[in-house]
Amino acid sequence: MEVLIIIALILAGLLLFIVEVFLIPGISIAGVASAICLLYANYYAFDELGLTAGFITLAASAIGCIGVTAWFMHSKTVDKLSLKKSLDYKIDPLKGLDINVGDEGVAVTRLALVGNADINGHIIEVRSADGLIDEKTPVYVERMIEGAVIVRKLK
Template sequence: MEIFIIAVLIITAIVIFLLELFVIPGLSLAGFAAVGCMLYANYYAFTRLGMTGGLVTLAVSVIAGVGSIVWFMRSKTLDKLALKKDIDSKVDRSAEKSVKVGDTGISTTRLAQIGYAEINGNIVEVRSIDGFLDEKTPIVVRRITDGTILVERQTN
């Protein structure tokens, strides 16, 4: 019965670990559960089966863990789960090309460094030189660098 319990714990740990590694994003409860099952299986083996049984269980745990990762990575299962679509679309920057230094406009969102503004009838993404600017603040374009429109509060 002890060997059956140890085998179930190791198999459960490997399945949960593979799910954590390849399906569930990030470090979550599944990862901790897998580590807990594996550690408890080895602890159980050392306490119930003695030193020899514990060392055999430890060796089986390591071989099964590494072997399952290698097998899963070589199997076609991972290919079925992986995304194969390339994104080749680009952001439409035609509105930004019509903006020139000195143009005026009004911020349409709060500029917490970056936000949106209406300049020459186009809504474009802008970056504030002055820091934070509230929505509907009159602005003026001061610089355009690498496609980034830098604006500041318009002074009368």
């Protein structure tokens, strides 16, 4: 009877282990219950059946967890649960703004290569082509590259 109890506890622990690792990630009730089942099965084996049966149960529990994980990872179940799409969306910070090469504006912040400037009434992030530019310095748009606005001091 003790052997059946140990087998039932190990099977319940492994089932809850699968639920915890693959279905409900994080530390949840399934993970705690799995640990309790496996630990109690080992304790029960050591206490009721002796040292040899305890070590056999401990090995069976460890091999069971490793085996269930390996089997589940190689099965098609993980492929059904996994995300296969990738996002290729890029944000265009200049979308909807009427900013062109040659437009003039004022540096709102100090441009230590990157800062903010007010161009055509829009405060946007810009890059300096001249190095450091102090705030409230007139600037103009020299070029626009991949959504980045490059400015120079207005002379």
